[in-house]
Amino acid sequence: MKEKILVVCGPTASGKTALAVRAAQLLGGEVVSADCMLVYKGLDIGTAKPTAEERGGVPHHMIDVVPPTAAYSVGDYQAQADAVCEDILRRGKVPVVCGGTGFYIQSLLFSRAHGGAGADAAVREKYERIAREEGNGALFSRLAAVDPESAQRLHPNDVKRVVRALEIFELTGRRKSEQCDGFVPRRPYLAVALDHPREELYRRINLRVEKMLEAGLVREVEGLLAAGVDENCQSMQGIGYKEVLEYLKGNCSHSTMRDIIQQNTRRYAKRQITFFKKLPGIVWLDPSEPDLAARVTELYDAE
Structure with a gap:
């Protein structure tokens, strides 16, 4: 077994989870989330937290790590996720890191070259x-x-x-x-991302937001507030949650809230793409390519 990490990264709503799960099934791997919102318990709808069905029987780590009232840093993530990856490797499995939080992924893959x-x-x-x-x-x-x-x-x-x-x-x-912005690799890795045309990615983002609202995102935020989660908590600053808070305060209409969530998510996706384009060796895949997971496993085994 190669002691190499597979990273499935890229912008939100690009299909990372499905690709990571299928690749993990083919490689005999386990998914390690690299999403700064999935670490919070109780934040399910607005984070698009994968359901049991979507996880496809593959073990998932770094999800529901801390309560929604907790602060959580990149350093916290690195310490925990690093230990998880090492344990997966020790057991002869492949860590499949999946997420769009660039600094989380960077902390797992790189260390500073100088200083x-x-x-x-x-x-x-x-x-x-x-x-x-x-x-x-x-x-x-x-x-x-x-x-x-x-x-x-x-x-x-x-x-x-x-x-x-x-x-x-x-x-x-x-x-x-x-290197990646002054960092050097800590361990071998293969990083892949799905390269949707901008119009298609934005369509997927807008549709995802619609589905989140239909699934009860507003009720989820109301429940968190009722459970004692303060609106100033770090978890409540995520896209989707902060806009719902403004809606609940009466500062905007439901349709305006929806439009703002969609706009902010699109802007975030643009920043994610910019970040990951700088990741050394990243392979951008065409989402229309048949059997992408098989292609990823070929790339992984070829290195």
Whole structure:
């Protein structure tokens, strides 16, 4: 069994859960949620929490972790989800991380490349000396040999960044071009996402919001408030919940509330796409492709 994580990520309403569950069934895996709203107990409708049927008999983790009154940080998630992934791997299974909270996924996959023990003044000085004694071109040639992608992005006379890229490679064994915003991989992974045309994704989002409201999202929020969940709790700041709170206060009509939830969800999806496009090695899949789960398992086994 490969000690590699499969990540199914991307924007909300793109079909991540169904793909992750099917891939987990094929690979013999377990799903690890990476959604900052699914960690809360009692928040079911507005989070599109997968039902028992949707989970397809696959064990799911990091769902219903804390009460809706609790604060929950990326650090909290990393500590718990990391332990879950390690346990799954120890049991010879594949962790299938599924979600759209970018910082959660980033915390599982990456660690910082620099800072503290990550930087080495002696290594940096070695490369700076090469630039002084042999010339910028000689230094740049060294970078091109070990990290051609980074070399393509830099000018040979940009000594500071060339030195940084070489330092990262020497200290971590990984190329700077493999990093995600200053982070380097902590463990092997394959990341995939569903690449819907914008119009189709927005249609799916609008339909999902309609279904949430039909399923009783307003009643869910009323029940949470009646149970003592304060409107200022972190859980109540999520899209869908904060808009319903405004509706319950009489600050907008039901149709306006619906429109605002849809608009805010579309904007969130756009931010998610921007974030995940920066994830090194991510494979964007065509949702119209037949048997996507089989394609994902092929990609996973091929690496």
